[in-house]
Amino acid sequence: MKSNRSKRSSSRAPLPKCPTGIQGLDEITGGGLPRNRPTLVCGGAGCGKTLLAAEFLVRGAGFFNEPGVLMAFEETEAELEANVASLGFDLAGLVRRKKIVLDYVHIEPGEIQETGDYDLEGLFVRLNHAIDSIGAKRVVLDTLEALFSGLRNEAILRAELRRLFRWLKNKGVTAIITAERGRDGLTRHGLEEYVSDCVILLDHRVNDQIATRHLRVVKYRGALHGTNEFPFLIGDEGLSVLPITSLGLNHKVSNERVATGIPRLDAMLGGRGFFRGSSILVTGTAGTGKTIISANFAQAAVRRGERVLFFSFEESSNQIIRNMHSIGLRLEPYVKKGLLRIHAARPSLYGLEMHLATMFKEIAAFRPHVVIVDPITSLMDLGTASEGKGMVTRLIDYLKEGQVTSFFTSLTQGGHVLQQSEAGMSSLMDSWLLLQDFEGNGERNRVLYVLKARGMKHSNQIREFLISDHGIDVVDAYIGASGVLTGSARAAQGALEKAAVLANQQEAARLKREVERKRTAIERQISGLRSDYESEAVELRRIAEQVGISTRLLTNEQAASGRLRQADAKAAANRRSRPRNGMNGNGHA
Amino acid sequence: MKTKTVKRHPTKALRRPAKLWQLRLYTTDQTSKSLMAFANLKRICETHLKGRYRIRVIDLLTHPQLAKGDQILAIPTVVRRLPNPVRTIIGNLSDTERVLVGLDLRATT
Numbered sequence: 250m251k252s253n254r255s256k257r258s259s260s261r262a263p264l265p266k267c268p269t270g271i272q273g274l275d276e277i278t279g280g281g282l283p284r285n286r287p288t289l290v291c292g293g294a295g296c297g298k299t300l301l302a303a304e305f306l307v308r309g310a311g312f313f314n315e316p317g318v319l320m321a322f323e324e325t326e327a328e329l330e331a332n333v334a335s336l337g338f339d340l341a342g343l344v345r346r347k348k349i350v351l352d353y354v355h356i357e358p359g360e361i362q363e364t365g366d367y368d369l370e371g372l373f374v375r376l377n378h379a380i381d382s383i384g385a386k387r388v389v390l391d392t393l394e395a396l397f398s399g400l401r402n403e404a405i406l407r408a409e410l411r412r413l414f415r416w417l418k419n420k421g422v423t424a425i426i427t428a429e430r431g432r433d434g435l436t437r438h439g440l441e442e443y444v445s446d447c448v449i450l451l452d453h454r455v456n457d458q459i460a461t462r463h464l465r466v467v468k469y470r471g472a473l474h475g476t477n478e479f480p481f482l483i484g485d486e487g488l489s490v491l492p493i494t495s496l497g498l499n500h501k502v503s504n505e506r507v508a509t510g511i512p513r514l515d516a517m518l519g520g521r522g523f524f525r526g527s528s529i530l531v532t533g534t535a536g537t538g539k540t541i542i543s544a545n546f547a548q549a550a551v552r553r554g555e556r557v558l559f560f561s562f563e564e565s566s567n568q569i570i571r572n573m574h575s576i577g578l579r580l581e582p583y584v585k586k587g588l589l590r591i592h593a594a595r596p597s598l599y600g601l602e603m604h605l606a607t608m609f610k611e612i613a614a615f616r617p618h619v620v621i622v623d624p625i626t627s628l629m630d631l632g633t634a635s636e637g638k639g640m641v642t643r644l645i646d647y648l649k650e651g652q653v654t655s656f657f658t659s660l661t662q663g664g665h666v667l668q669q670s671e672a673g674m675s676s677l678m679d680s681w682l683l684l685q686d687f688e689g690n691g692e693r694n695r696v697l698y699v700l701k702a703r704g705m706k707h708s709n710q711i712r713e714f715l716i717s718d719h720g721i722d723v724v725d726a727y728i729g730a731s732g733v734l735t736g737s738a739r740a741a742q743g744a745l746e747k748a749a750v751l752a753n754q755q756e757a758a759r760l761k762r763e764v765e766r767k768r769t770a771i772e773r774q775i776s777g778l779r780s781d782y783e784s785e786a787v788e789l790r791r792i793a794e795q796v797g798i799s800t801r802l803l804t805n806e807q808a809a810s811g812r813l814r815q816a817d818a819k820a821a822a823n824r825r826s827r828p829r830n831g832m833n834g835n836g837h838a
Numbered sequence: 839m840k841t842k843t844v845k846r847h848p849t850k851a852l853r854r855p856a857k858l859w860q861l862r863l864y865t866t867d868q869t870s871k872s873l874m875a876f877a878n879l880k881r882i883c884e885t886h887l888k889g890r891y892r893i894r895v896i897d898l899l900t901h902p903q904l905a906k907g908d909q910i911l912a913i914p915t916v917v918r919r920l921p922n923p924v925r926t927i928i929g930n931l932s933d934t935e936r937v938l939v940g941l942d943l944r945a946t947t
Contacts, residue, residue: 356909362939
């Protein structure tokens with residue numbers, strides 16, 4: 250009667266849900282398990298059924314003020330308390346505060362002798378008593394199927410189970426019944442035929458020696474639910490289901506820019522570096538300097554007073570500090586100041602989901618401005634391509650939500666820089682720097698270029714970058730006829746140009762000297778000529794003087810003789826002047 | 839009902855000295871199954887353990903907290919508290935042979 254009424258109302262109003270408080274599970278189920286109905290949780294051994302159920306109770310008692318009863322058929326109270334204590338649940342404390350009742354039902358196969366007709370009223374009485382003693386709203390029966398091993402009369406058992414589920418519904422409790430995964434059906438003993446409202450399947454698979462847990466809502470009557478298989482993990486704070494597809498693309502964006510710590514690289518990115526809260530991918534083959542670039546970025550951030558969380562999957566924290574010290578990056582003071590946190594873990598330590606959950610937890614605790622993952626590819630190798638991409642998507646979404654700048658390095662294999670996986674991942678990234686090796690002249694040189702940078706003007710130039718004692722220098726690469734010149738080729742080209750300049754200078758100097766020499770030669774000639782001239786002039790003057798003297802002498806002699814012959818001297822003088830006058834007279838005439 | 843019993847089988851008696859048998863019958867209310875179980879138990883005990891048994895009937899509806907101690911699931915349940923070890927029989931005890939096996943009375947008959 251009661252169940253009928255609740256069913257009819259559920260067709261009109263949305264099904265009332267009972268939040269589990271388990272991270273992610275409520276997202277998948279759209280609010281929780283169906284309230285006041287039993288839910289079947291099935292799965293193989295060791296896939297986390299009991300922990301899921303226990304967390305359902307602990308969260309209910311702790312957060313939703315719904316006391317719970319855990320009826321355990323496989324573990325004693327003490328064992329249960331110890332087991333869930335590893336998840337940080339204080340079951341014993343909740344039991345003391347009368348929030349949870351633990352009831353261990355011991356069934357020893359073969360110990361019970363069955364004669365004639367019976368029912369399971371004893372179980373009902375116990376459960377009823379436990380529920381009423383604390384006013385429980387939640388009930389867990391873990392693993393009910395143990396009854397099948399203890400009691401042989403299956404006909405009675407099945408009838409009683411059917412009655413039990415009906416009774417639970419009428420009792421108004423939200424119940425989780427766990428069951429072992431069967432070979433044919435969902436459960437070994439076909440419990441799913443009694444629980445028709447909600448069935449959750451847990452699964453523990455091993456891929457490449459790394460185990461991953463999955464959760465799938467097989468059935469949820471009267472409600473929409475995520476039907477995918479969702480990875481989940483059991484951490485030290487309970488279960489968390491990772492609904493990869495549940496996050497949307499609606500985070501706010503920032504116009505603020507963050508410098509990379511390499512001025513020339515900033516210049517290549519429109520002069521001011523990356524956007525805050527953007528995702529940056531740095532790809533390159535081994536030894537191209539990915540870690541160094543990320544450490545530079547980290548140092549630039551901590552110098553601005555920002556917090557940086559560095560996830561290293563290749564080097565230990567101390568190794569990074571030492572190696573970066575060798576190129577002049579001092580990270581240790583910032584680690585001590587608490588601005589930089591290096592979280593180092595081997596990728597193979599645990600599965601992808603566990604890594605992701607650990608990262609989420611670290612990020613939530615440290616609240617960084619910048620997160621660096623070096624390299625993301627080690628993590629992606631743990632799962633399949635789709636799992637890896639899903640993980641990166643979720644990580645980036647999570648970081649963007651919090652305006653955290655994310656910086657991923659990616660190791661590419663061999664000579665192919667653009668691997669398929671990166672092409673897939675690149676769509677998630679806002680900026681993409683590519684580091685490359687150039688081999689030639691018996692040496693290897695590093696170059697860098699900006700493959701993409703969403704929303705900013707960026708350089709199309711390939712730049713060579715040098716790693717020296719004082720960090721990274723980005724220098725222009727020479728572009729020659731044979732391509733980009735780097736390293737010694739660039740140096741050689743530089744030397745060539747220098748030599749040419751020198752030769753020109755030398756030529757100019759030589760010409761100058763030549764001119765000078767000619768000038769002095771000419772001057773010398775001129776002075777020779779002048780001295781010739783001067784000596785000739787002296788000679789001429791001497792001759793002229795001589796001539797003058799002799800003329801004077803002659804005149805004197807003539808004067809003397811003229812004095813001697815006075816008369817005809819005058820006459821002679823007149824004669825000499827007359828013809829001149831006559832000629833003049835003739836002209837006049 | 840509390841009486842000392844005569845040792846009929848010395849060899850058995852050496853291994854397990856016959857003492858007072860303490861039996862508990864768990865029921866819920868006066869259902870037909872419970873009534874039948876009590877009648878059957880009484881009959882068997884009178885036949886095999888005359889004078890050296892004690893049956894305590896526990897109604898779980900009035901004492902639900904007692905269900906946990908003896909790990910009661912099914913109703914009716916008979917628990918042999920003494921002699922050790924504890925033995926449990928469920929059902930209306932209509933199959934006398936099985937009750938005898940369950941109570942470990944086969945050897946003593």
